[in-house]
Amino acid sequence: MTTDLVEDEGQFYGKAKEYWKEVPPTVDGMLGGYGHISNTDIAGSRRFLQKFLEDGPEQIGTSCALDCGAGIGRITKRLLLPIFHTVDMVDVTEDFLAKAKTFLGKDGKRVGSYFCCGLQDFHPEPKRYDLIWIQWVIGHLTDDHLVAFLKRCKVGLRPNGIVVIKDNTTQEGVVMDEVDSSICRDVKVVRNIIKAAGLTLLLEEKQRNFPDEIYNVLSFAMR
Numbered sequence: 001m002t003t004d005l006v007e008d009e010g011q012f013y014g015k016a017k018e019y020w021k022e023v024p025p026t027v028d029g030m031l032g033g034y035g036h037i038s039n040t041d042i043a044g045s046r047r048f049l050q051k052f053l054e055d056g057p058e059q060i061g062t063s064c065a066l067d068c069g070a071g072i073g074r075i076t077k078r079l080l081l082p083i084f085h086t087v088d089m090v091d092v093t094e095d096f097l098a099k100a101k102t103f104l105g106k107d108g109k110r111v112g113s114y115f116c117c118g119l120q121d122f123h124p125e126p127k128r129y130d131l132i133w134i135q136w137v138i139g140h141l142t143d144d145h146l147v148a149f150l151k152r153c154k155v156g157l158r159p160n161g162i163v164v165i166k167d168n169t170t171q172e173g174v175v176m177d178e179v180d181s182s183i184c185r186d187v188k189v190v191r192n193i194i195k196a197a198g199l200t201l202l203l204e205e206k207q208r209n210f211p212d213e214i215y216n217v218l219s220f221a222m223r
């Protein structure tokens with residue numbers, strides 16, 4: 001549990017904020033030097049999401065999505081704006097959101113709001129979102145903050161809406177990265193957090209065709 005690893009919450013969040021301030025606002029910067037896996041990542045996410053766009057009881061609407069820890073909008077641009085009418089973005093790093101305004105091109109006009117805020121403090125508007133996408137950012141939240149944030153996400157969903165977490169997972173246990181001040185959890189811990197937030201897991205899938213040397217990346221859909 002993160003309570004064992006995070007001794008000083010202020011420092012944990014402060015260090016991460018300082019780390020991201022120094023990262024270039026590019027796709028490569030968003031992916032820690034792994035910009036070349038972005039196409040594979042987006043294609044995998046599209047396939048995962050497709051299951052919730054087809055006719056059927058799990059089908060979600062396509063009015064509005066929220067990109068959490070959105071950075072410069074790598075996911076907003078290639079995954080979300082092509083599907084959803086409006087996309088909101090939230091990130092703690094102001095420079096990334098500023099960059100998004102040019103990076104997204106003309107479709108950026110359909111971004112509803114750019115929220116500069118830590119997810120630990122962010123309250124999604126109730127019943128606004130068909131999809132809340134949370135990728136490569138949960139490691140920056142403590143367990144308690146992540147549970148609380150997911151509870152608020154649940155409130156932010158439209159009828160039949162879903163939350164998706166896509167993130168690194170360890171084989172077993174929780175590992176701290178002192179460089180960017182984040183933690184990496186194992187699948188069981190993530191599942192427990194989802195349950196503690198009162199959400200039901202609908203689908204869980206491993207991203208295929210990523211380099212062997214990186215963590216397993218899993219997608220979890222829930223409502």
Ligand SMILES: C[S@@+](CC[C@H](N)C(=O)[O-])C[C@H]1O[C@@H](n2cnc3c(N)ncnc32)[C@H](O)[C@@H]1O
Nearest residue numbers: 020030069071074091092093118119135136140
């Ligand atoms: C690894 S990047 C991923 C960016 C984006 N999700 C993507 O996949 O391209 C992590 C992002 O999380 C943001 N971030 C870090 N801590 C955060 C926090 N507490 N709340 C919101 N965003 C945070 C960083 O500014 C950065 O944009």
